[in-house]
Amino acid sequence: MHNHDFGSAEQLAAYLGLIPVERQSGSSVLGRARMSKAGPARIRAVLYMAAVVGTRYNPHVKAVYERLLARGKSKMSSLGAAMRKLVHLCFGVIKTQQPYQHDYLKNA
Secondary structure, eight states, X not given: OOXXXXXXXXXXXXXXXXXXXXXXXXXXXXXXXXXXXXXXXHHHHHHHHHXXXXXXXXXXXXXXXXXXXXXXXXXXXXHHHHHHHHHHHHHHHHHHTOOOOTTOOTTO
C-alpha cells in the first residue's frame, strides 16, 4: 500500500480515476466524456456499490444523482458523480476528524 498525501478531495478523486475525461481527436470533441479510470480499480468497484446505495439513502449523494438525471445525464454518468461525491464526503470526514453529518447540506 502506498502512502499518499492529498491536499484536496479533487486530487483524491483524480487519483481514484473518478474525473471525467473528454474523448477528443485534434480540435474536435468526439463522443461523451468518460471516467479516466486511472488508479486502483478495486476501490472504484467498492465506491460504485456504495454510490448505488447512496443514491437511495444518502441525502447528499441522492441530490447530486437526481440533479444530473434531471439535466438529462445518463445513469452511469450520474453514478460517476455520486462516486465523486462520496469521495468528497469521506475526505471531509477524515480531514476535519468530525463524524459525518447527514443533515449538513452545504454544497449538497
